Amino acid sequence: MKKSMFTLIISITMAFPVAAETLTVVIKNVESANGYIMLVILASEQEFDGDIEAIASMKQRSLAGDNTFTVGNLPEGDYGFRIMHDKNSNGELDSNFVGMPTEPWGFSNNATGTMGPPVWSDVKFSLSGKATQIITLN
């Protein structure tokens, strides 16, 4: 199974100490090579809520099987991320007539809500040094 390593250096223009943390996200068992996998990094609850724009977002063509993202140069701190498999490449998480997603989605910590999205406290994790999260999409 081919693995694609797609590394993105994020330039954080903030007055923080030297950023050196690396986050690796491995998305397991993606069912198809259609469309794109999108990863959105969130550095605060406001970013999670969509009140302000997320600190970073990345996308890469989907592979069947494992899809890996490496995010380097993040300052140490609390983060969350969300993922969607945009199978039809329309830039959106498609949903049905009553608003339920019809494309695969996931969150950091494999957090899920009760029949809906999780809350920030379930999604949040502390990033220090190197960290890897293995995610299965819903």
Added chain:
Amino acid sequence: MNMNRRRFLTVGAIGAAAGVLPLSALSNVGAAATKRSWSAAFKDALEQRPWLAGYKSVASDSFQGRAEIRGRWPADLKGTLFRNGPARHEIGNFRYQHWFDGDGMLHGYRMSEEGVTHSAQMIQTHKYKAERAADRALYPGFGTIPPNPSAVTSADTMNSGNISVLPHHGKLLALWEAGSPWEMDADTLDTKGIYRFSEKTAGVPFSAHPRVEPDGTLWNFGYVSGANLIVLWHLDKNGRVIKMGKVASDPISMPHDFIVTAKHIVLMMPPLNYQRRESSFLDSHDWQPELPTRVLVVDKNDFSNFHWLELPSQWVFHFGNGWEDHSGVIRFDGAREPSPVNMLTNFRDVMRGDLVGLSPSHHHQYRIDTKTWRAEEERIFAPNIYTEFPVIDPRVSCRQNKRLIMMSADDQSLPIHGNLNRTSTFDIESGKFSSYRYDDSQIPEEHLFVPKSGSAVETAGWIVGTAHDWKRQLTVLNVFNVDAVDAGPIATATLPYSMPLGLHGKFVASA
């Protein structure tokens, strides 16, 4: 990229039909089990009350058998009776605590020149396959949360597909009510997978009781409890989505069936109201008899045009049929209970062997005047007659019906097993009620009317239905002449094994 939490939040606010379950071990199995597991309690009870055998978990996930026929099977009764119902009630030592929890099994009773054969397959839902692999219950059912439950991210995660079947636009669908249908292979009874009518309706709840008009137009509803939403479906005879509707309902109940006339949809909302809480789906509802039963009446041509009416608080599982006359008066019938005590209590008790008898339901005639927007009801039969599972000639669906076929019981002759024990016909014009009383050793299930091919509507045909013979541990399929149901079966096909008691079916005539 355009994925923000606010948009995704609509999903959370909606949170489909089963508002259940953080990952904590919120199993309700421990609390009720007291000293013995429900599995052990049921096993003990079976020895005292062998008629509970119909509530045993199915012994295998696949069956095939040839029936022995007694009597003369009508030569022109050819086709397949498909049936569905909860069948896997136990996984290992774990037994579900509500009759509605068990995973669905699809049955085909095939009637041909070669006689009558039966086959059955467990419906290969996501839930069934995952639990088979894990060899334990993983997901909440309708009334039971197993120990250490897995997360439920959508209604279809826990979809057991276990209520009814729908043959339509060349497909055979197994129906649940709080999520998607399952597409089945009508010949092998294999599961093809989750069914979607269109991309936009994938995963939208589709009830187990769609109403199909004589021209094949299909109407259905669904409920999304966490979003206080009723969904309405309008499909053409080819299964294409013509339009969808949404009606807000606060509070929201879990309606099971509805009726459709030439002009309106009528959906009764009993005051069994959803409260989001950390409980099973059933336990997340409160029966509030101080509130009325609300009745939603919707214009079929314009789903944004609707009225809410009121009736005294009551619970109706099933309606026979509805129709509308030229003056705009809607009439329909239903098997009415004062409260959902059967669902809340009896269908739980039976799982540990405690059922004494089902609580009575009485058939009512309902009338809605669409000029004054008033609803009325009236009991049809004497109080000693109980009814359920009303059905009609499918060719008069949503039009005036002159006859009703239903299961019934007479409280002067109740059976030892506590379930309804008669198959009956009611001629609406003449008022004639006829029934055949099954022997106490057999628990009859839903019986359908199968028209004689080429006959005029509501005339010649047969009543066809199964019964669980608990004494002989066999399931039988009976056929009656609709004009002489009280004479008893004209032929009986006996299977070489018994099947668990199930729910609903449909007959598909051979081409």
